[in-house]
Amino acid sequence: MSKQKRYFLTEDDLPTHWYNVQADMPNKPGKMVNPVTKKEMTVDDLSHVFARECCVQELDQEHPWIEIPAEVREMYKSYRCTPLVRAYALEKALGTPAHIYFKNESVNPLGSHKINSALPQCYYCKQEGTTNVTTETGAGQWGAALSYAAKLFGLEAAVFQVKISMQQKPYRSSIMRTFGAVVEGSPSMSTKAGRRILTENPLHPGSLGTAISEAIELATSTSHCKYTLGSVLNHVTLHQTIIGLEAEKQMALAGEYPDIVIGCFGGGSNFGGISMPFLRHNFLDGKKTQFIAAEPESCPKLTRGKFGLDFGDEAGYTPLIPMLSIGHKFKPANIHAGGLRYHGSGAIVAELVRDGFVTAVDIPQLESFEASILFARTEGIIPAPESGHAIAEVIREAQKCKESGEEKVILFNLSGHGLIDMTAYEAYLHGDLQNFKVSEEEIAFNLREN
Amino acid sequence: MSKQKRYFLTEDDLPTHWYNVQADMPNKPGKMVNPVTKKEMTVDDLSHVFARECCVQELDQEHPWIEIPAEVREMYKSYRCTPLVRAYALEKALGTPAHIYFKNESVNPLGSHKINSALPQCYYCKQEGTTNVTTETGAGQWGAALSYAAKLFGLEAAVFQVKISMQQKPYRSSIMRTFGAVVEGSPSMSTKAGRRILTENPLHPGSLGTAISEAIELATSTSHCKYTLGSVLNHVTLHQTIIGLEAEKQMALAGEYPDIVIGCFGGGSNFGGISMPFLRHNFLDGKKTQFIAAEPESCPKLTRGKFGLDFGDEAGYTPLIPMLSIGHKFKPANIHAGGLRYHGSGAIVAELVRDGFVTAVDIPQLESFEASILFARTEGIIPAPESGHAIAEVIREAQKCKESGEEKVILFNLSGHGLIDMTAYEAYLHGDLQNFKVSEEEIAFNLREN
Numbered sequence: 038m039s040k041q042k043r044y045f046l047t048e049d050d051l052p053t054h055w056y057n058v059q060a061d062m063p064n065k066p067g068k069m070v071n072p073v074t075k076k077e078m079t080v081d082d083l084s085h086v087f088a089r090e091c092c093v094q095e096l097d098q099e100h101p102w103i104e105i106p107a108e109v110r111e112m113y114k115s116y117r118c119t120p121l122v123r124a125y126a127l128e129k130a131l132g133t134p135a136h137i138y139f140k141n142e143s144v145n146p147l148g149s150h151k152i153n154s155a156l157p158q159c160y161y162c163k164q165e166g167t168t169n170v171t172t173e174t175g176a177g178q179w180g181a182a183l184s185y186a187a188k189l190f191g192l193e194a195a196v197f198q199v200k201i202s203m204q205q206k207p208y209r210s211s212i213m214r215t216f217g218a219v220v221e222g223s224p225s226m227s228t229k230a231g232r233r234i235l236t237e238n239p240l241h242p243g244s245l246g247t248a249i250s251e252a253i254e255l256a257t258s259t260s261h262c263k264y265t266l267g268s269v270l271n272h273v274t275l276h277q278t279i280i281g282l283e284a285e286k287q288m289a290l291a292g293e294y295p296d297i298v299i300g301c302f303g304g305g306s307n308f309g310g311i312s313m314p315f316l317r318h319n320f321l322d323g324k325k326t327q328f329i330a331a332e333p334e335s336c337p338k339l340t341r342g343k344f345g346l347d348f349g350d351e352a353g354y355t356p357l358i359p360m361l362s363i364g365h366k367f368k369p370a371n372i373h374a375g376g377l378r379y380h381g382s383g384a385i386v387a388e389l390v391r392d393g394f395v396t397a398v399d400i401p402q403l404e405s406f407e408a409s410i411l412f413a414r415t416e417g418i419i420p421a422p423e424s425g426h427a428i429a430e431v432i433r434e435a436q437k438c439k440e441s442g443e444e445k446v447i448l449f450n451l452s453g454h455g456l457i458d459m460t461a462y463e464a465y466l467h468g469d470l471q472n473f474k475v476s477e478e479e480i481a482f483n484l485r486e487n
Numbered sequence: 488m489s490k491q492k493r494y495f496l497t498e499d500d501l502p503t504h505w506y507n508v509q510a511d512m513p514n515k516p517g518k519m520v521n522p523v524t525k526k527e528m529t530v531d532d533l534s535h536v537f538a539r540e541c542c543v544q545e546l547d548q549e550h551p552w553i554e555i556p557a558e559v560r561e562m563y564k565s566y567r568c569t570p571l572v573r574a575y576a577l578e579k580a581l582g583t584p585a586h587i588y589f590k591n592e593s594v595n596p597l598g599s600h601k602i603n604s605a606l607p608q609c610y611y612c613k614q615e616g617t618t619n620v621t622t623e624t625g626a627g628q629w630g631a632a633l634s635y636a637a638k639l640f641g642l643e644a645a646v647f648q649v650k651i652s653m654q655q656k657p658y659r660s661s662i663m664r665t666f667g668a669v670v671e672g673s674p675s676m677s678t679k680a681g682r683r684i685l686t687e688n689p690l691h692p693g694s695l696g697t698a699i700s701e702a703i704e705l706a707t708s709t710s711h712c713k714y715t716l717g718s719v720l721n722h723v724t725l726h727q728t729i730i731g732l733e734a735e736k737q738m739a740l741a742g743e744y745p746d747i748v749i750g751c752f753g754g755g756s757n758f759g760g761i762s763m764p765f766l767r768h769n770f771l772d773g774k775k776t777q778f779i780a781a782e783p784e785s786c787p788k789l790t791r792g793k794f795g796l797d798f799g800d801e802a803g804y805t806p807l808i809p810m811l812s813i814g815h816k817f818k819p820a821n822i823h824a825g826g827l828r829y830h831g832s833g834a835i836v837a838e839l840v841r842d843g844f845v846t847a848v849d850i851p852q853l854e855s856f857e858a859s860i861l862f863a864r865t866e867g868i869i870p871a872p873e874s875g876h877a878i879a880e881v882i883r884e885a886q887k888c889k890e891s892g893e894e895k896v897i898l899f900n901l902s903g904h905g906l907i908d909m910t911a912y913e914a915y916l917h918g919d920l921q922n923f924k925v926s927e928e929e930i931a932f933n934l935r936e937n
Contacts, residue, residue, distance in 0.1 A: 042564045045495050114492045116867065144594040146867025188864050211909035214916060215863055413665060414638050417566065417596025456598065456906045459661035466664060
């Protein structure tokens with residue numbers, strides 16, 4: 038009768054180190070390249086833009102364990118660990134023999150996993166004498182987390198929010214402003230990159246690519262200002278491994294080990310965060326866990342992108358990053374999962390997909406909302422539209438188990454809640470949302486333009 | 488360096504019984520009275536409206552411990568216990584020697600403490616053969632929790648939401664609809680009570696009092712339908728004592744005992760929930776804890792109301808309840824803390840205030856938002872405007888400690904988050920909110936009208 042539903046760690050059991058998967062990968066992820074000189078980027082090159090310590094972490098392919106600074110670990114303790122939850126009610130509704138667990142990052146400050154990297158990034162900026170930080174944000178989860186972290190460290194924050202997301206979920210801008218941040222819709226008229234984009238297309242809805250360009254431009258043209266990024270890069274994945282490292286200990290408390298680990302995929306931060314610590318055991322201990330990245334059908338870089346060097350942003354301000362991409366000028370459809378509207382995969386996951394350690398699926402928008410509503414009605418949490426993509430894939434796998442009778446253990450990351458996205462839910466309930474499948478021609482066109 | 492910040496209980500340590508403070512009160516709370524016959528209401532009388540078991544609990548002045556049904560306890564386990572958090576960052580910002588703890592009910596399903604009573608009320612309704620439930624909701628916290636609980640038990644839910652709250656926070660209606668509930672703004676044209684109110688005042692913004700009238704009318708005119716209530720009544724306070732019972736064990740883990748317990752006050756559900764288990768030790772073990780209810784300046788029934796029999800709703804459908812009231816036809820100002828816009832105190836707290844066990848303070852709206860923003864910027868959680876009233880009083884007490892040098896232990900209930908209330912925060916940041924002090928004349932007029 039009494040089955041344990043949630044697993045917690047004591048503060049003493051919280052991880053002391055992040056896990057740097059680069060050190061254990063059989064094939065190392067490609068290096069970033071200077072687009073002009075074609076040389077590999079060094080820490081010195083990168084630290085014009087990012088906090089230096091983040092650049093060191095970015096390029097570290099040697100050390101599997103990176104110590105979490107004591108001050109950051111203290112801050113983690115104010116909200117971590119997050120619960121590992123057995124989703125009995127969802128299992129029951131699906132009639133599946135699968136055991137479904139989720140790591141609930143939605144109860145973090147600001148409602149998503151993003152705070153896990155916002156804290157160390159702001160910490161390093163502060164340590165290094167930075168006074169201002171800039172960033173991009175799609176749905177606003179990262180921008181909100183960054184605004185809070187900046188405030189904690191006494192930094193000024195300026196956030197470029199993707200314009201369509203700003204319109205879809207105005208409350209997120211309000212949240213950022215509540216934390217004292219300046220928020221600007223991207224593309225904006227306040228940067229050269231933004232003005233160029235708007236000149237070409239005055240109605241451009243923005244994308245993570247455009248917002249990154251604008252934030253980098255502001256950072257590099259302002260003194261004592263650094264740029265921070267919420268996903269894509271290796272050091273962000275590193276910080277997010279706190280999720281999987283906790284989950285590993287919590288799954289042990291539950292007496293189980295995942296057969297399948299699932300995360301939604303935009304730039305890879307929450308997917309990498311939950312997956313890498315378990316993937317380590319595939320590398321080192323012969324485990325056979327499957328890792329599935331759930332991306333939106335409308336932005337299919339993992340399932341239909343091309344591997345190669347591409348810019349991380351629309352304007353081409355970033356170095357060239359070795360990744361799976363559908364082209365840095367790809368203009369994603371206006372789906373509500375704003376955090377997944379990104380054209381590239383980041384270097385680590387690109388390599389892992391090529392090497393067969395990670396598989397990817399693409400999820401239509403309507404399926405993601407259907408899954409989210411079932412999850413809400415069973416588990417009582419309205420998921421972020423991004424997380425809905427992970428849930429949709431969980432449901433697909435659980436249904437396969439129902440057919441086969443297999444009692445697989447499925448773990449997924451509930452990366453955030455969707456309370457700021459009620460407009461999207463309301464639209465879904467009224468039948469006003471649609472799917473957006475990208476044509477072969479569009480992908481080919483964008484890759485040619487690259 | 489490493490100070491513990493959050494305290495949790497294991498599932499085995501979760502309370503098995505709710506605490507019924509009525510049994511231990513030196514002076515029992517007054518009984519509800521039939522307005523026509525002037526006789527005390529019996530379980531039979533009340534069970535036309537409420538689930539019978541709730542009526543039994545309502546009138547129970549004998550048993551201090553009421554067992555939580557096994558099925559409800561299993562559901563509690565999917566989200567409880569909630570964290571007890573030491574607010575170090577807030578303490579530091581205030582420079583106070585006080586130790587501030589909060590019980591974080593904002594991480595519950597639907598974002599507030601309301602689910603704690605929604606689950607047992609729906610459970611009892613289901614057990615007793617009910618198929619439909621109705622209710623009122625102000626800010627929408629209760630309506631959202633009830634919608635989810637109803638869905639879990641396979642009941643149909645109809646919610647009357649206070650019209651001004653519906654306009655101030657439209658996302659809450661969307662949340663309720665996401666859980667399959669029917670939502671109607673109150674006053675509405677769908678009930679006699681609503682039509683009468685709108686005829687007298689077509690622009691009536693609604694109040695908890697009007698919404699209760701409409702929900703009761705629908706329940707009593709529909710077969711197999713019961714009314715459920717989110718606050719005010721004794722059985723609701725009973726269910727909410729799960730908060731204080733957990734907090735008691737968690738404070739013991741922290742090695743402390745509260746000198747002051749604070750909750751915001753609308754009808755008393757969250758205040759009673761956190762206070763009653765500690766008040767028990769004032770009654771029985773000679774503890775001297777202070778209990779402070781923080782009400783809005785604009786709806787000051789505890790600080791300026793009159794003790795006596797009054798209706799619980801606008802239309803006078805409820806029995807007469809012995810309480811502190813500013814009159815059941817009082818039309819509260821349109822503050823954003825919609826959950827506190829209620830004219831009466833409920834019987835238990837009315838008696839406790841009279842007997843000096845509970846004190847009350849009134850908080851201006853602007854002070855509540857100022858407090859909320861400081862809390863957000865330090866603890867990373869945007870509080871519900873209701874909870875902001877508790878935080879404002881916490882800050883007042885912490886500042887007194889700063890002046891006196893006393894290391895008091897202050898515990899408060901963070902009853903919910905304010906993510907659906909960003910419009911209010913944005914308005915506050917822009918200087919568009921105001922205070923609403925009620926004049927003596929208005930209170931006197933309303934009490935005369937009673």
